[in-house]
Amino acid sequence: MTPTVRVQAEDFDAAAEAARLTQSRTDIGAVVTFAGLCRDEGGRLAALELEHYPGMAEEEIGRVVAQAAARWPLQGLTVIHRYGKIAPGAQIVLVVTASSHRVAAFEAATFLMDYLKTRAPFWKKEHHKDGTSGDWVEAKDEDDAAAERWVG
């Protein structure tokens, strides 16, 4: 199983990425696709700007992906994370996991998102509809807690 990891400014095609993991295979029983989208926070936001640490972003996602591949029996695994300015409704992150069994596919996808939230070197800045550049989004304790539950 060779996982795919991409860090890119361009949008992605979630369906095509999922299809790529299953095409001409008959040993996969479950495909879980997570797409993270930009919310407008009640109409307040014009865009999110995602800064990233080039090089480390790919490496760190690769490390998290390797942990998932070691922990669950996966037949396919794709992570794509975008950077740059992203409009409300647009896609930010994609995780696709394919496995013989649904529990492995679900757990691995949940684990990957929990870890990406707290370990992948990306930072979100808000741009407001009134033209002002807002604050950096603050990390949430609940995200740390979500990642913690996979430890041990």
Next chain:
Amino acid sequence: MTPTVRVQAEDFDAAAEAARLTQSRTDIGAVVTFAGLCRDEGGRLAALELEHYPGMAEEEIGRVVAQAAARWPLQGLTVIHRYGKIAPGAQIVLVVTASSHRVAAFEAATFLMDYLKTRAPFWKKEHHKDGTSGDWVEAKDEDDAAAERWVG
């Protein structure tokens, strides 16, 4: 939020169903898509045949969907379950959940699949490649255990 529930012989387009939940919206942060596929069990299977209880299948899935909608803050929810003869590699079941927050989308999708496995009136029969009609697939204790963890 009006959930979509369909029980049908025809295949479905997972990407189109997911897109339908998010189109022209900017309040959704997470979309989880689960596709269950037919495995060939190491080349042994020619097809799975899914028998269902017409009427009850839709009603029971509707009850499970209502539970999920009451338990998690969801902005969109789609469940499609096929019946009839399904070839290895083909899709059997689809669950799509959309929410502001990823934990709700993940938990609701996992819950729905755990409950569909143990409560939706569908039964799988194996058809072998050697032309013989095989056994009915046996229910797994681990599926009951997976559903049990959502109780209480």
Next chain:
Amino acid sequence: MKAVYFAWVRERIGKTEEEISPPADVRTAGDLIVWLSAQGEEYAYAFENPKVIRVALDRAHVKHDAPLGDAREAAFFPPMTGG
């Protein structure tokens, strides 16, 4: 009332559905299984292990001790394997 059968329960009985008229002392889903078991060899075979049989009354899952009440349709089937 109507009885409907699915999967190997259906195959063993050899029917998808039938009209049944159980006597008045058949009050619960479990009573119905016991009564059906006595209706012939094929029924005895289908219900040989009553514990694994699931019952739905008017298209809703019930436990074996559920009263039949005014149910018009009773369904009998093995544990589900969908999803």
Next chain:
Amino acid sequence: MKAVYFAWVRERIGKTEEEISPPADVRTAGDLIVWLSAQGEEYAYAFENPKVIRVALDRAHVKHDAPLGDAREAAFFPPMTGG
């Protein structure tokens, strides 16, 4: 070694990266934060709450007590908010 800064750490310092030459007694990631804090007002501001600062050495997360070793790149940034 090279120091790189991200998000509000970068904005407060006003640079994306720079070459730094800390003295020999700066042995850990935490020592580096203390030393950088003394390099000017903008650094003091960026590192005013050292506990929230995350450090990566050669592109891997480390704790503040991690030795610098032969690291060629030290990165400083707030808690991540990707995903």
